Amino acid sequence: MLAVRTEGLRKVFEQGRARERRSHVAVAGIDLRIEQGESVAFIGPNGAGKSTTIKMLTGILHPTAGTAEVLELVPWQQRQRLALQIGTVFGQRSQLWFHLPAGDTLRLLGAIYELPPTVARARSRELVDRFSLGDLLSIPVRKLSLGQRMRFEIAASLLHKPQVLFLDEPTVGLDVIAKAEVREVIREANRDGATVFLTSHDAGDIETIAHRAVVIDRGSLVFDGKVSSLRRQWLTDKVVELRSEEEVTPPQMPGVVVEKATRYGLRLRFSAQDLPVRQVVAELLERYPVHDITISDPPLESVIAAIYQREALKR
Amino acid sequence: MTTLRKVWAVSSAYARSVWAYPGAEALRTIFLVFLVVILIVFLALWRTTYSTMDTGSLGGMRLPQMLEYLAGTEAIVLSAPAFADRIGDDVRTGGLAVQLTRPISYIAFQFAVAAGESWPRLALNLAVGSLVVALATGSVPVGPAGILAYLMAYVPAFLLYASLFLALALTSFWLEDAWAVTFLASRSVMILGGLLVPLSLFPPVLARIAQILPLQLMVYGPAQQLAHPFQDFGGLMLQEAIWLLVLFALLAFIYRKGVSALHVQGG
Numbered sequence: 247m248l249a250v251r252t253e254g255l256r257k258v259f260e261q262g263r264a265r266e267r268r269s270h271v272a273v274a275g276i277d278l279r280i281e282q283g284e285s286v287a288f289i290g291p292n293g294a295g296k297s298t299t300i301k302m303l304t305g306i307l308h309p310t311a312g313t314a315e316v317l318e319l320v321p322w323q324q325r326q327r328l329a330l331q332i333g334t335v336f337g338q339r340s341q342l343w344f345h346l347p348a349g350d351t352l353r354l355l356g357a358i359y360e361l362p363p364t365v366a367r368a369r370s371r372e373l374v375d376r377f378s379l380g381d382l383l384s385i386p387v388r389k390l391s392l393g394q395r396m397r398f399e400i401a402a403s404l405l406h407k408p409q410v411l412f413l414d415e416p417t418v419g420l421d422v423i424a425k426a427e428v429r430e431v432i433r434e435a436n437r438d439g440a441t442v443f444l445t446s447h448d449a450g451d452i453e454t455i456a457h458r459a460v461v462i463d464r465g466s467l468v469f470d471g472k473v474s475s476l477r478r479q480w481l482t483d484k485v486v487e488l489r490s491e492e493e494v495t496p497p498q499m500p501g502v503v504v505e506k507a508t509r510y511g512l513r514l515r516f517s518a519q520d521l522p523v524r525q526v527v528a529e530l531l532e533r534y535p536v537h538d539i540t541i542s543d544p545p546l547e548s549v550i551a552a553i554y555q556r557e558a559l560k561r
Numbered sequence: 562m563t564t565l566r567k568v569w570a571v572s573s574a575y576a577r578s579v580w581a582y583p584g585a586e587a588l589r590t591i592f593l594v595f596l597v598v599i600l601i602v603f604l605a606l607w608r609t610t611y612s613t614m615d616t617g618s619l620g621g622m623r624l625p626q627m628l629e630y631l632a633g634t635e636a637i638v639l640s641a642p643a644f645a646d647r648i649g650d651d652v653r654t655g656g657l658a659v660q661l662t663r664p665i666s667y668i669a670f671q672f673a674v675a676a677g678e679s680w681p682r683l684a685l686n687l688a689v690g691s692l693v694v695a696l697a698t699g700s701v702p703v704g705p706a707g708i709l710a711y712l713m714a715y716v717p718a719f720l721l722y723a724s725l726f727l728a729l730a731l732t733s734f735w736l737e738d739a740w741a742v743t744f745l746a747s748r749s750v751m752i753l754g755g756l757l758v759p760l761s762l763f764p765p766v767l768a769r770i771a772q773i774l775p776l777q778l779m780v781y782g783p784a785q786q787l788a789h790p791f792q793d794f795g796g797l798m799l800q801e802a803i804w805l806l807v808l809f810a811l812l813a814f815i816y817r818k819g820v821s822a823l824h825v826q827g828g
Contacts, residue, residue, distance in 0.1 A: 301658060304658075304661075304662045305661065305662070306657075306658050306661045306662065308821065325661065325662075326664045326665070326666070327664075329662055329663055329664035330664045332662070334659070334662045336655075336658060336659055339654065339655060339656050339658065339659050340656075340659070341659045341662075341663075343574065343575075343578065345578040346574055346577070346578050350574055350577065350578075353570075353574075354570055354571065354574045357566065357567055357570030357571075358567050358570065358571070358663055358664060358665050359664060360563060360567075360664070
């Protein structure tokens with residue numbers, strides 16, 4: 247059974263009043279197949295159609311055309327049945343009840359997700375321990391810090407052991423430590439078999455959580471492959487970091503950009519499509535008494551920035 | 562059955578939240594002071610009216626009954642659920658997205674929240690109001706039968722009120738702010754529902770208009786049971802049931818239209 251399957255999924259919003267009505271194509275007909283247990287980052291610039299797609303896959307929005315199935319259910323026709331099997335986190339919107347103590351929220355969600363009380367209690371305890379939430383259970387949600395609230399949000403979304411997790415910017419606004427915790431818990435849920443469908447602008451989320459990346463822009467898929475190959479396809483640049491045993495003078499090499507130069511070190515960047523890596527490295531080894539040298543791909547942020555920039559230039 | 566269990570869980574959680582939130586308690590206190598002030602002002606007004614007209618009964622009610630009626634109507638109106646803000650916020654901020662991904666009907670959830678918030682407040686308002694009336698008049702104008710009839714008539718009255726105001730609040734799907742619509746409706750309930758004056762004392766034409774509309778069933782209907790327990794009770798319940806069907810249908814229609822046209826913001 248596939249976790250997610252879409253064919254020609256399309257959403258057009260009608261905007262403006264009758265006379266000046268304009269159509270805005272938010273999702274232009276996407277085909278997607280996600281196996282159970284996969285961890286997929288669904289990325290794209292603002293307005294690309296990510297959230298609209300998630301809303302169709304969770305049954306909130308009806309598509310204009312095309313079909314979609316999540317766990318073999320049609321989301322907008324079988325929303326409540328599907329809701330029992332999926333978990334959602336909308337990073338900028340809370341699913342908790344602000345006036346209630348956080349512990350009561352978990353209890354209430356247990357009832358809404360039809361968990362027998364004993365199962366709900368055991369599962370709550372497990373998540374509370376996992377997220378170190380024990381001291382916060384009696385505090386009203388509105389008094390929690392953003393990081394504490396997000397930990398509760400994720401715990402709440404996992405309470406009923408969903409088969410598919412839809413995460414829309416789950417680490418937005420969190421500090422580094424809270425981000426790391428949230429990512430680890432999502433990875434753990436994925437290891438336990440949950441399919442993860444993640445949208446995020448945070449390259450760290452994508453790198454640590456997802457194995458597969460699907461890039462959407464202006465409603466259409468522009469990339470679907472491994473996160474690691476995302477770099478290769480979208481940014482062929484390589485970064486060379488070199489430490490010399492003697493003082494270095496930055497090299498004048500055609501096609502090579504000096505990103506940083508210190509007394510004994512250099513960081514260079516070049517396109518592997520234009521210059522063979524072998525040639526650049528050989529030239530550097532010849533010029534400098536190299537103590538250490540590393541060749542790496544640029545960080546994912548650069549890849550995402552390059553995608554967004556390239557797509558913006560096309561417009 | 563499953564839905565009822567979920568509704569109960571939501572209602573009881575929200576009932577607890579009424580007391581868990583200090584701000585809400587402060588608001589409650591203000592409402593209770595307001596209730597007491599209204600009752601004292603109307604005690605003076607009705608006392609003068611009864612003595613000026615030199616009568617022991619007006620509209621079939623003695624002075625203590627009239628004040629208990631007022632306590633009953635005020636208890637209902639001051640505990641009424643406020644849908645417009647909540648649903649307007651949900652639609653404007655896109656919070657509706659979260660609500661719709663839960664395995665509970667949005668309408669059932671809103672009814673459950675409203676009941677959880679309103680019913681404890683109604684009990685408190687009625688208790689305080691009755692105490693004020695008893696202290697002010699030196700008599701206990703309502704017995705267990707009156708309270709029972711009031712509460713039995715209140716449940717469908719609450720569902721009527723909730724259906725109407727939920728339907729109006731759902732116009733946020735198109736208007737994005739249903740405050741003006743619900744404000745007008747709530748004032749209509751106050752005037753034509755018999756908040757301050759029972760329908761039996763309305764001018765004949767206005768009384769006939771009020772009798773046709775469902776608004777009097779939401780306030781006057783249950784409150785007059787305090788003065789005349791189980792009088793015309795079957796007729797009242799029948800009227801409430803018929804209007805419930807009408808308002809449920811209206812609510813379902815608006816909800817279906819709204820959801821199909823939904824554009825949750827923040828996409």
